[in-house]
Amino acid sequence: MRHIMVLNAKGGCGKSTLATNIASYFATQDAAVALADYDPQRSGLDWLARRPENRPAIAGVAGFKDGLRKAPRNADILVIDAPARSHGAELADLVKHAETIVVPVLPSTIDMQATTTFLDELKGVGKIAKKQAKVAVVANRVRENTLIYDDLDEYLTKARVPYVAALREAQNYVRAYTRGLGIFELPEYLAWPDWEEWEPLTAWLRSKRSQP
Ligand SMILES: Nc1ncnc2c1ncn2[C@@H]1O[C@H](COP(=O)(O)OP(=O)(O)O)[C@@H](O)[C@H]1O
Ligand SMILES: [Mg+2]
Numbered sequence: 394m395r396h397i398m399v400l401n402a403k404g405g406c407g408k409s410t411l412a413t414n415i416a417s418y419f420a421t422q423d424a425a426v427a428l429a430d431y432d433p434q435r436s437g438l439d440w441l442a443r444r445p446e447n448r449p450a451i452a453g454v455a456g457f458k459d460g461l462r463k464a465p466r467n468a469d470i471l472v473i474d475a476p477a478r479s480h481g482a483e484l485a486d487l488v489k490h491a492e493t494i495v496v497p498v499l500p501s502t503i504d505m506q507a508t509t510t511f512l513d514e515l516k517g518v519g520k521i522a523k524k525q526a527k528v529a530v531v532a533n534r535v536r537e538n539t540l541i542y543d544d545l546d547e548y549l550t551k552a553r554v555p556y557v558a559a560l561r562e563a564q565n566y567v568r569a570y571t572r573g574l575g576i577f578e579l580p581e582y583l584a585w586p587d588w589e590e591w592e593p594l595t596a597w598l599r600s601k602r603s604q605p
Contacts, residue, residue: 394471396492397470397473397491397494397495397603398472398475398487398488398490398491398493399412399497400479400487400495400496401497401511402479402507402510402514406498406504406508407499407531408474409436409570410533410566411495411531412472412474413569413570414569414576415472415598416451417451417577419470419472420575421577425468425470426452426468426472427452427453427454427464428440428453428474429456429461429473430453430456430474431457431487432457432476435455435457436474437453440570440573441573442573443572444573445572448578457476473491484514488526493526493598494515494526494529495598496508496528497533499545500536502541505548516553525605526605527604529597529603530549530554530556531556531558531594532546532549532556532558534560534562536562555602557594561586561587561590563576565579565587566587576588
């Protein structure tokens with residue numbers, strides 16, 4: 394089983410949005426997928442509750458209270474939606490569950506600053522330092538041709554972890570979440586720009602580069 398965690402100590406950067414879309418992506422690729430929600434705010438589980446029955450099933454795991462004890466053993470892919478404010482021992486504990494970690498970052502000075510602190514802390518976690526988990530950053534909610542996106546792009550290019558994708562700000566993410574879907578499950582005429590932006594991220598997730 395692969396464990397893919399979406400993690401950043403900063404709140405509101407798109408962890409649940411990326412986690413639900415990664416889960417939906419693999420589910421539409423015929424993988425057996427589970428989504429473990431480690432955030433007591435339950436955005437991941439709420440999304441699953443909205444998921445229509447005619448879509449590929451995704452198992453839900455209440456990680457915030459049960460850990461992974463109740464995760465289905467037969468899952469190919471377990472996506473973990475992490476809570477904000479994960480630091481210290483709690484962060485080290487969370488990271489134990491994953492070999493692949495995706496860190497979303499918003500085009501905002503506060504978020505970039507907080508992410509610098511977070512990535513420094515993450516690098517100090519034994520498992521990451523020993524390269525037993527691979528980390529990548531993703532720009533999220535970007536608006537092209539804005540100065541702050543230029544700043545974010547430069548910041549992520551210089552970060553010492555792979556910068557694998559930039560995802561635009563789009564109502565498609567809001568729409569998809571409300572319907573229990575991922576952007577991959579929206580009609581092509583609406584979602585094709587998002588599908589294109591996700592391509593390098595899903596390619597990274599499928600490749601050996603994202604696995605220790
Ligand atoms: N690319 C995006 N485009 C538009 N809205 C987004 C995008 N990514 C996240 N959002 C919105 O931003 C808010 C915070 O995202 P969320 O995934 O809940 O972050 P986190 O889980 O890190 O707290 C939500 O309202 C979500 O719908
Ligand atoms: Mg969340």
